[in-house]
Amino acid sequence: MSLAVDDLQVYYRTLRGDVRAVDGVTFDIADGEIMGLAGESGCGKSSLGNSLVYLTGRMKYVGGTVDLDGTKLPIWDFEAMNEHRFRHISVIPQYAMSALNPTRKIGAMTADLVGSRGVPYKHVAGEFIRRLELVGLSKDVLGMYPIELSGGMKQRAVMVVSTLLDPSLLIADEITSALDVSTQKAVAEMLVEFRDRGFVKSMVVITHDISILYQVADTILVMYAGHLVEKAPADVIIGAPSHPYTRLLISSLPEVGVRYTERRLHGIPGTPPPLLAPPEGCRFRDRCPLASAKCVKRPPFRELEPGHHVACWEVGG
Amino acid sequence: MSVPDRVSTTTVGDDLRIGAAVPPAPADEAKPVSGLRETLYFAVRNKKLIFGLGVTLSMLAIAIVGPYIARHPPLDYGGQLSVPPTTRDGYWLGTTLLGQDVFAQFVTGLRMAFVVGAIGGGIAAIIGMVVGFTAGYRGGIVDELLNMVTNVVLVIPTFALLLVIAAYLQVRGIMTEAIFIGLTSWPWAARAVRAQTFSLTSRDFVSLARLSGSSSRQIIFREIAPNMSSYLFMMFILLFGGAILIAATLDFIGLGPSNTISLGMMMQLSVQNAALQLHLWWWFLPPGLAIMAIVGSLYVMNVGLDEVFNPRLRSM
Amino acid sequence: MSVLVELDGCTKVYRIGSFGSKRLTAVRDVAFGLDAGEVVSLIGESGSGKSTIGRLILRLSPLTAGSIRFMGEDVSTFKGRSLREYHRHAQGVFQDPFSSYNPIYKADRVFKLIKDTYFPAVGAREWAHKVGDALDAVSLDPAQVLHRYPHQLSGGQLQRLLVARALLLDIDFLVADEIISMLDASTRIDVLNLLGDLKARGLGILFITHDLSLGNYISDRTVILRRGVIVEMGETEKVFGDPRHAYTRMLLAAVPQLRHKWSADGDGRTVAAALEGDGIGSALVEIERGHLVRLEEGA
Numbered sequence: 001m002s003l004a005v006d007d008l009q010v011y012y013r014t015l016r017g018d019v020r021a022v023d024g025v026t027f028d029i030a031d032g033e034i035m036g037l038a039g040e041s042g043c044g045k046s047s048l049g050n051s052l053v054y055l056t057g058r059m060k061y062v063g064g065t066v067d068l069d070g071t072k073l074p075i076w077d078f079e080a081m082n083e084h085r086f087r088h089i090s091v092i093p094q095y096a097m098s099a100l101n102p103t104r105k106i107g108a109m110t111a112d113l114v115g116s117r118g119v120p121y122k123h124v125a126g127e128f129i130r131r132l133e134l135v136g137l138s139k140d141v142l143g144m145y146p147i148e149l150s151g152g153m154k155q156r157a158v159m160v161v162s163t164l165l166d167p168s169l170l171i172a173d174e175i176t177s178a179l180d181v182s183t184q185k186a187v188a189e190m191l192v193e194f195r196d197r198g199f200v201k202s203m204v205v206i207t208h209d210i211s212i213l214y215q216v217a218d219t220i221l222v223m224y225a226g227h228l229v230e231k232a233p234a235d236v237i238i239g240a241p242s243h244p245y246t247r248l249l250i251s252s253l254p255e256v257g258v259r260y261t262e263r264r265l266h267g268i269p270g271t272p273p274p275l276l277a278p279p280e281g282c283r284f285r286d287r288c289p290l291a292s293a294k295c296v297k298r299p300p301f302r303e304l305e306p307g308h309h310v311a312c313w314e315v316g317g
Numbered sequence: 318m319s320v321p322d323r324v325s326t327t328t329v330g331d332d333l334r335i336g337a338a339v340p341p342a343p344a345d346e347a348k349p350v351s352g353l354r355e356t357l358y359f360a361v362r363n364k365k366l367i368f369g370l371g372v373t374l375s376m377l378a379i380a381i382v383g384p385y386i387a388r389h390p391p392l393d394y395g396g397q398l399s400v401p402p403t404t405r406d407g408y409w410l411g412t413t414l415l416g417q418d419v420f421a422q423f424v425t426g427l428r429m430a431f432v433v434g435a436i437g438g439g440i441a442a443i444i445g446m447v448v449g450f451t452a453g454y455r456g457g458i459v460d461e462l463l464n465m466v467t468n469v470v471l472v473i474p475t476f477a478l479l480l481v482i483a484a485y486l487q488v489r490g491i492m493t494e495a496i497f498i499g500l501t502s503w504p505w506a507a508r509a510v511r512a513q514t515f516s517l518t519s520r521d522f523v524s525l526a527r528l529s530g531s532s533s534r535q536i537i538f539r540e541i542a543p544n545m546s547s548y549l550f551m552m553f554i555l556l557f558g559g560a561i562l563i564a565a566t567l568d569f570i571g572l573g574p575s576n577t578i579s580l581g582m583m584m585q586l587s588v589q590n591a592a593l594q595l596h597l598w599w600w601f602l603p604p605g606l607a608i609m610a611i612v613g614s615l616y617v618m619n620v621g622l623d624e625v626f627n628p629r630l631r632s633m
Numbered sequence: 634m635s636v637l638v639e640l641d642g643c644t645k646v647y648r649i650g651s652f653g654s655k656r657l658t659a660v661r662d663v664a665f666g667l668d669a670g671e672v673v674s675l676i677g678e679s680g681s682g683k684s685t686i687g688r689l690i691l692r693l694s695p696l697t698a699g700s701i702r703f704m705g706e707d708v709s710t711f712k713g714r715s716l717r718e719y720h721r722h723a724q725g726v727f728q729d730p731f732s733s734y735n736p737i738y739k740a741d742r743v744f745k746l747i748k749d750t751y752f753p754a755v756g757a758r759e760w761a762h763k764v765g766d767a768l769d770a771v772s773l774d775p776a777q778v779l780h781r782y783p784h785q786l787s788g789g790q791l792q793r794l795l796v797a798r799a800l801l802l803d804i805d806f807l808v809a810d811e812i813i814s815m816l817d818a819s820t821r822i823d824v825l826n827l828l829g830d831l832k833a834r835g836l837g838i839l840f841i842t843h844d845l846s847l848g849n850y851i852s853d854r855t856v857i858l859r860r861g862v863i864v865e866m867g868e869t870e871k872v873f874g875d876p877r878h879a880y881t882r883m884l885l886a887a888v889p890q891l892r893h894k895w896s897a898d899g900d901g902r903t904v905a906a907a908l909e910g911d912g913i914g915s916a917l918v919e920i921e922r923g924h925l926v927r928l929e930e931g932a
Contacts, residue, residue, distance in 0.1 A: 040817035040818060040819060041817055180678035180679055180843070181678065181843065181845070181884060181887045181888055182678070182883060182884070182887045184887070184889070185887040185889070185895060188889070189895070208817070208818065209889070210818070210891070211846075211888075211889035211890060211891050212889045214889065214890075214891055214892075214894075215889045215894055215895055238891055238892065239892075248819065249818060249819055250891075252818060252819050252821070252822045253818060253822075253846075253891060254822065254825070254846045254847055254849070254850035255846045255849075255890050255891045255892070256845055256846050256849045256873060256885065256888055256890060257849070257890075258846075258849070258850060259849065259850060259869075259870075260825075260826075260829050260850050260851050264826060264829075265822045265826075265850070266822060266823070266826075267818075267819045267820050267821065267822045267823035268819035268820075269823075271787050457648075461651075520732045521727040521728075521729060521732040521733040522732065522733055522734055522735045524688075524693055524725070524727065525725075525727070525733055525743065525746075525795075526746060527693060528691060528693070528720055528724055528725060529720075529743070529746040529747050529750055530717045530720060530746075530750030530751065531746060531750070540735055543735075543737055544735065544736070544737055
């Protein structure tokens with residue numbers, strides 16, 4: 001097993017109490033698996049992805065374990081995690097493009113980064129250039145400042161830098177959201193290529209755009225209001241989802257080929273529950289057409305069939 | 318290029334919707350504290366703000382009440398020479414080398430300081446806002462021209478200009494000084510307001526206001542300025558304190574008003590008359606400490622206000 | 634179907650640099666029309682000039698050259714009273730719901746601004762009635778959205794509120810500039826369906842988006858924009874079903890679809906090379922009825 005997360009709970013501290021962003025999450029990722037983490041805004045997917053690497057100021061670790069390649073990750077301890085960050089587990093944060101230091105050239109920044117992990121730059125310089133050329137960037141990029149690169153170029157450069165030390169797990173947080181559709185395709189395909197070439201073993205691709213996940217992910221994990229709702233191979237999630245939320249969500253996505261005059265699509269009425277004082281039990285029950293009295297108790301995230309987990313009382317008997 | 322299938326996509330979710338009842342309205346979120354109340358909550362707990370405000374208000378109280386309780390006119394040569402602070406005859410802060418009442422001069426000087434701060438700072442704030450709002454909202458050629466004007470005023474050597482004015486105007490009052498300070502210290506305020514206005518103008522609610530038929534004046538006063546109110550307030554405080562400091566500097570080098578006394582002038586006269594060598598500490602210490610106290614407390618107050626208004630600076 | 638909006642030779646050139654010494658052409662020679670009861674999608678990537686065209690039509694930005702006719706009249710020179718009159722018939726809704734509201738005021742203040750300019754003499758009760766009707770048309774419950782601050786409402790509610798604001802004016806034409814890009818997938822489709830309802834009532838809608846699947850879902854005609862120039866336009870089914878321009882083909886090949894994987898063919902690099910021209914020296918040619926494609930000179 002590459003990654004094993006067990007009952008992870010990460011909350012945000014606020015003046016008015018704790019926002020329960022990741023509230024008891026359990027799942028596995030196998031070696032070589034690209035898992036898409038999908039959900040709408042506020043569902044906790046970014047919090048989940050980022051908590052595996054770096055707890056920001058407001059986040060607090062409440063419980064649960066994270067196992068990477070058999071080693072327990074001490075995510076609550078910033079210093080201890082330094083050992084693992086970038087080497088075993090790496091992240092491409094949201095807005096990575098604008099997170100590059102504008103006053104450092106790309107080459108110098110990378111040298112700083114690997115140096116801080118105890119790896120002399122010259123050991124990786126050759127491989128770095130090779131990988132840059134693989135993604136279509138010439139080695140002139142090393143001497144350029146971020147402002148000289150386009151959005152797509154910056155995204156690709158950040159991808160190469162983040163995976164330079166061949167981490168076991170890469171977390172890509174909304175890396176295609178701000179890109180044009182053609183660059184999006186190039187970047188998404190690059191993710192798969194990185195995995196195929198062994199630069200990265202497994203990946204968590206966080207996005208709200210499920211259609212991108214269908215293109216590149218092996219499995220998709222759907223999250224809603226801090227809970228996991230369904231995990232299955234990408235084809236199954238799109239073609240034959242089981243959880244009511246997933247079903248309603250998939251059927252609300254327009255695609256090229258479906259016209260308004262032929263078939264009207266529908267959304268999901270209502271809004272997700274507030275995570276500050278979430279309701280008991282299943283968090284989707286206020287909007288779920290299949291809700292009943294037993295939904296007051298939180299359904300377990302059960303394995304319906306091999307590789308297909310669902311958290312719903314109405315599914316699977 | 319293959320044509321995408323036009324068969325209807327699997328109705329994975331439609332069956333769920335048939336017969337589904339409309340879900341009840343979501344429970345109301347806990348009512349957030351109103352903006353003003355939340356601001357006041359943090360304001361009364363911020364030590365810097367309380368301290369700065371306290372010092373400033375005390376000095377203001379002295380400035381208002383002081384001249385009424387002073388026993389002698391400030392410029393009168395009536396008293397004995399170089400008397401240290403005493404309770405006799407109301408010379409609470411002693412007398413100067415020339416027999417003037419230091420206390421009377423001190424409280425009058427304090428009053429002058431607040432006048433210069435208010436008028437000088439006020440004029441600078443108004444000009445800065447007019448120029449900044451216009452340049453930031455209109456952009457284009459108007460912005461370029463106003464920028465040019467701002468830069469010109471910024472680089473004018475105010476000291477040289479003041480010398481010329483001093484040579485021409487034999488009698489200069491505190492108002493002249495205040496107006497001069499106001500007319501020369503507005504550029505940075507204009508720049509700051511312009512930058513903020515630029516960023517607010519690009520927001521969609523300004524476009525929507527234009528689509529609703531609001532005039533430019535209405536947009537600046539009702540949409541943009543209120544959004545910057547905390548910023549403008551802090552800016553005024555900085556201009557106020559800055560004006561006092563500039564006035565004290567000008568007075569100290571002898572370019573102050575010719576018909577009254579101020580804190581800076583007290584310091585100038587005391588140094589001119591060798592008060593340091595003669596150990597007449599009661600002459601130069603009070604005005605110096607007062608200037609430091611007012612300006613310092615205003616700046617501290619400003620830092621506190623920044624923390625109150627800007628949630629990110631507050632410690633949890 | 635009467636022609637509602639007609640653009641002809643529209644060009645927008647920005648002056649940048651100190652004292653406007655450099656020029657940036659955002660939109661060049663754009664011409665298309667929109668009928669009442671029709672939805673036209675303006676599709677383009679970032680930098681294509683699609684938002685600029687929306688702003689030009691709404692007169693939020695002055696036109697450098699060309700004309701924009703609304704119901705036959707050229708609106709590009711309107712000012713003051715005539716401009717206000719124009720906005721009684723043509724309004725816009727923008728991308729970011731949280732940027733469209735002034736955060737220090739309540740959300741329904743947007744209605745008040747309309748009332749002050751266009752309905753100053755209407756009484757309170759009649760106005761409340763009008764507001765109620767507009768909210769009803771967008772499926773919003775007055776009790777849930779009135780007297781609230783923007784941060785207390787969801788993105789979907791805020792966007793619908795903006796549509797309701799436009800409906801207060803009894804408009805004929807709406808510019809919807811990426812209005813659902815910042816909404817969640819489950820609420821997007823409802824707002825999109827709302828636009829469909831408005832279209833059925835006779836409203837003409839210019840739907841600006843970068844997302845082809847949304848454009849395909851809702852529009853009757855599609856205009857594909859690239860770097861400020863129209864490269865292809867026509868009925869949606871024709872443009873999506875039989876794309877002739879290399880750029881349109883590339884867009885369609887790159888869109889992630891839900892039931893088809895990206896094809897392994899379609900090398901982006903050769904397509905990009907074919908698109909190197911900047912459009913000067915080319916012309917829009919009508920290859921079949923209603924379907925226009927930009928062809929390079931000599932093609």
